[in-house]
Amino acid sequence: EAGVTQFPSHSVIEKGQTVTLRCDPISGHDNLYWYRRVMGKEIKFLLHFVKESKQDESGMPNNRFLAERTGGTYSTLKVQPAELEDSGVYFCASSQVGLNEQFFGPGTRLTVL
Amino acid sequence: RKEVEQDPGPFNVPEGATVAFNCTYSNSASQSFFWYRQDCRKEPKLLMSVYSSGNEDGRFTAQLNRASQYISLLIRDSKLSDSATYLCVVSISGTYKYIFGTGTRLKVLA
Numbered sequence: 210e211a212g213v214t215q216f217p218s219h220s221v222i223e224k225g226q227t228v229t230l231r232c233d234p235i236s237g238h239d240n241l242y243w244y245r246r247v248m249g250k251e252i253k254f255l256l257h258f259v260k261e262s263k264q265d266e267s268g269m270p271n272n273r274f275l276a277e278r279t280g281g282t283y284s285t286l287k288v289q290p291a292e293l294e295d296s297g298v299y300f301c302a303s304s305q306v307g308l309n310e311q312f313f314g315p316g317t318r319l320t321v322l
Numbered sequence: 323r324k325e326v327e328q329d330p331g332p333f334n335v336p337e338g339a340t341v342a343f344n345c346t347y348s349n350s351a352s353q354s355f356f357w358y359r360q361d362c363r364k365e366p367k368l369l370m371s372v373y374s375s376g377n378e379d380g381r382f383t384a385q386l387n388r389a390s391q392y393i394s395l396l397i398r399d400s401k402l403s404d405s406a407t408y409l410c411v412v413s414i415s416g417t418y419k420y421i422f423g424t425g426t427r428l429k430v431l432a
Contacts, residue, residue: 213365240418251324252366252409254419265419300365302420309354309413311420313365 211235213314215301221320227289230317232301234283240304241284242311243276247297255299258284259306291321323348328410328423336431339400343426345410346392352421354413355386357395359406360425366409369395400430 214233222228234241243255255274256266260281269276273292278284288295298318302311328345335341347355355372370377372384372393383396393410410423 242419244420244422251326251424252420252422254421257418265417268419304418309418310356310368310371311418312368315365 213301213303213312215299215314215317217317218315219318219320221322222291223322224293225290227287228291228319230286230288230299230301230319232284232286232314234301234303235312237305238303238312239281239306240311241278242302242304243284243286244300244302244313245297246300247294252300255286288319291319293321295319296321324423325349325421326410326412326423328408328426330424330426332427332429334429334431335400337400337402339430340396340398341400341428342397343395343408343410343428344392345394345423345426346390347410347412347421348391349412349414349421350391351415352391352412353415355384355393356411356413356420357382357384357393358409358411360409361406366411369408397428400428402430402432404428405430 216231241258246252254268257264258278275287298316301314304311357369358366359369360366376385381398407425
């Protein structure tokens with residue numbers, strides 16, 4: 210069974226540019242999560258989708274971040290415009306409905322110069 | 323105060339040793355508990371869920387103490403391949419989001 214996949218694996222952009230990260234969850238997993246790890250800090254929650262609906266977006270840092278999950282399959286996370294402090298590793302995770310065990314993708318390493 | 327606290331280590335232990343990590347959490351409404359393993363520049367991978375009665379999976383034993391709000395992970399007969407960062411994770415009742423500790427680094431030496 211394929212795991213969670215993320216694209217791209219790395220992205221280097223300049224401050225002020227836009228970047229879109231993509232996550233494909235495990236097939237059949239209705240729960241999809243985005244997390245972020247910035248340098249030297251713990252991994253932090255950004256938001257949670259159940260199918261196409263945002264269940265919890267309490268971790269989104271500000272309105273420069275926009276997450277979507279149209280059709281309830283893959284999800285995108287757009288950062289516009291990117292700032293230096295957005296640099297870090299963005300992880301996506303998925304889980305089955307009713308189960309709390311989450312499976313993580315390999316992450317996208319974002320560097321904003 | 324962090325919601326989930328772990329000793330960052332590193333713990334350097336010889337092969338075959340037994341090593342234990344502790345983790346404390348601050349929110350008494352925490353309901354689900356996990357240990358994840360993360361190798362350098364890789365994603366976190368579920369090692370084991372932690373149940374109230376304690377649970378064991380091979381060389382790994384996890385315990386939960388709700389009264390004192392801490393979780394432990396014991397690794398017996400350490401292998402070189404156990405070298406990694408071990409992440410303590412909790413989830414609060416009514417939510418599915420994970421709250422991570424900063425992780426404890428383990429290095430098993432030959």
